[in-house]
Amino acid sequence: MAFSSRFSRLAIASQLLFALFVPIPFAFGQSSDFDWETLTAYENLTWTSCYGGFQCSLLKVPLDYSADKGNASIAVVRLPATAPKSEYLGPILFNPGGPGGSGVSTIVSIGSQFAQFLGPQFDIVGFDPRGVSFSKPAVSFFKTAAERQSWTPPDLDSRYPSLNASSGVIPRVWGQFQLIGQLAQERDTDDILQHITTDNVARDMLRITQAFGFEKLQYWGVSYGSLLGATFATLFPDNVGRIAIDGIMDSEAWYSANLTDSILDTDKTLQTFFDGCVAAGPSACAFYAPTASQIAANLASLTGSILAQPFPVKTAISHGIIDYSWFRNYIFASLYSPYNAFSGFAQGLAQLTAGNATGVYTANQTPDFECDCKAEDAGKPFTDNIYESLIATSCGDGAVVSDSISDLRAFYEREATVSSFADIWGLWRIHCSGWKVHRPGRFQGPVGANTSFPLLIIGNTADPVTPIAWAKKAAALFPKSVLLTQDSPGHTSLVAPSSCTHGALRAYFQNGTFPAPNTVCDIDGAELFPAANSNSGNHRRSLKEGGDNQLLDAVRAIGDVVRPIAAMGRSWVV
Numbered sequence: 001m002a003f004s005s006r007f008s009r010l011a012i013a014s015q016l017l018f019a020l021f022v023p024i025p026f027a028f029g030q031s032s033d034f035d036w037e038t039l040t041a042y043e044n045l046t047w048t049s050c051y052g053g054f055q056c057s058l059l060k061v062p063l064d065y066s067a068d069k070g071n072a073s074i075a076v077v078r079l080p081a082t083a084p085k086s087e088y089l090g091p092i093l094f095n096p097g098g099p100g101g102s103g104v105s106t107i108v109s110i111g112s113q114f115a116q117f118l119g120p121q122f123d124i125v126g127f128d129p130r131g132v133s134f135s136k137p138a139v140s141f142f143k144t145a146a147e148r149q150s151w152t153p154p155d156l157d158s159r160y161p162s163l164n165a166s167s168g169v170i171p172r173v174w175g176q177f178q179l180i181g182q183l184a185q186e187r188d189t190d191d192i193l194q195h196i197t198t199d200n201v202a203r204d205m206l207r208i209t210q211a212f213g214f215e216k217l218q219y220w221g222v223s224y225g226s227l228l229g230a231t232f233a234t235l236f237p238d239n240v241g242r243i244a245i246d247g248i249m250d251s252e253a254w255y256s257a258n259l260t261d262s263i264l265d266t267d268k269t270l271q272t273f274f275d276g277c278v279a280a281g282p283s284a285c286a287f288y289a290p291t292a293s294q295i296a297a298n299l300a301s302l303t304g305s306i307l308a309q310p311f312p313v314k315t316a317i318s319h320g321i322i323d324y325s326w327f328r329n330y331i332f333a334s335l336y337s338p339y340n341a342f343s344g345f346a347q348g349l350a351q352l353t354a355g356n357a358t359g360v361y362t363a364n365q366t367p368d369f370e371c372d373c374k375a376e377d378a379g380k381p382f383t384d385n386i387y388e389s390l391i392a393t394s395c396g397d398g399a400v401v402s403d404s405i406s407d408l409r410a411f412y413e414r415e416a417t418v419s420s421f422a423d424i425w426g427l428w429r430i431h432c433s434g435w436k437v438h439r440p441g442r443f444q445g446p447v448g449a450n451t452s453f454p455l456l457i458i459g460n461t462a463d464p465v466t467p468i469a470w471a472k473k474a475a476a477l478f479p480k481s482v483l484l485t486q487d488s489p490g491h492t493s494l495v496a497p498s499s500c501t502h503g504a505l506r507a508y509f510q511n512g513t514f515p516a517p518n519t520v521c522d523i524d525g526a527e528l529f530p531a532a533n534s535n536s537g538n539h540r541r542s543l544k545e546g547g548d549n550q551l552l553d554a555v556r557a558i559g560d561v562v563r564p565i566a567a568m569g570r571s572w573v574v
Ligand SMILES: *[C@@H]1O[C@H](CO)[C@@H](O)[C@H](O)[C@H]1NC(C)=O
Pocket: 042, 043, 044, 045, 046
């Protein structure tokens, strides 16, 4: 593979689609074999070879598009098209979500699979949105790695507490985010935070496109990347070449800082675990019971027993407590990626029920923090800064939230009528309750336009964080767009390859053609609970006859990297 060995799979896996909680893949100071500091930012794309087979460039863009406040530099990487020049179709930009996911890391890791999937006619392009990783300025609220670690501890009970764990959680998290908001504002001495917003990232995408010599954007965005694509299409409706968005974040919810309806389908996703387990039988599903309601009851009873008595676990490299909050996160995380997660999740539940927490903890542990506290590290930006980027972008985009503790409690209680996972998802609102930096005049919707080329909009029938209702709503906001529904649980169509979905996506980019209206696609080559005697491994099942195996393999490889993986303790997933 062409990517640097230090771009480990683990690191990339945590550049999550839509990261609610922030993955800290390895503590900090992520580096790579290419030193972006050696590049100069230009208003054109001046390419330098990097990462073996890739080309890197820093594009100079205005920090503020409405006033001269200096410049930002956007890290852009491309895997150049290999087709003859006469067939060249320009760049396709990709955004993996987050917000805060690094497009550079994603493309460096799996650019060749993107090329295999989308076609050799395209430059495959990743970029770090302003504020993120290798782009400058980078968002940072913390002075040192040690300080950062103290605010982002790996143990889930303190980092991502369930709001239902006790009546003290909401007040405590409120207090933390009052402080985070204050730190971020005080340390924003160069006045950059107000410019780290989705509308500006959309403007940067137009600049990147123009620097390639094109006027129309070609773009694929998943999860938060869907919101970025829809925002671009609204700001620049005449500059839409191809925009495919998948795992739709609702713009109204996003820009009002109210993600309540995000979890409309989360319980439906969990139901697919119960139903799938019954259908798979005891040999394939370790948490089997004869009916779905019995499995649900067994899960509730395990939850209750962990609430009453958690599991303290000590391993060779770390220690921690599997308590109520940890366990709620464990359940939620499994829903992102059912085809990869359900089988192991069922085994984990069975082990916990049997009183053995070692395997579950070990599979999700993070090594104890070791501070690389050398003086020269102080003040160095963190290249893995998805935590900061996510908070800055989502809170900076959204309406000002000045909720009191009782408002937040009411918000949670309202959200709990939508889904049993409000205890996890309610944190989004609290994150923004202490945020102080909002640029007047930033774009806040409404989203929607008659675009120069129709959007392709993809939604899953049971997505735990971007419900199908939001995909339908987006399709209505863009009158010419085409909606494609993938009949699967999990977050975004990348949960499993589908000849139907991904064939349509490829045809959209290559030929500008669309699936028939109201197309519902099945997946192929994946099962929720692969038979125990299968030697092909989870979700590595044989493909449907006549399927385009090369296409599906490429999509599967992309999914393995882009799709959020329930790597708890290290990366929380959205
Ligand atoms: C890019 O801009 C720089 C600075 O203006 C200039 O020196 C260089 O020749 C330009 N490169 C290209 C490829 O246009």
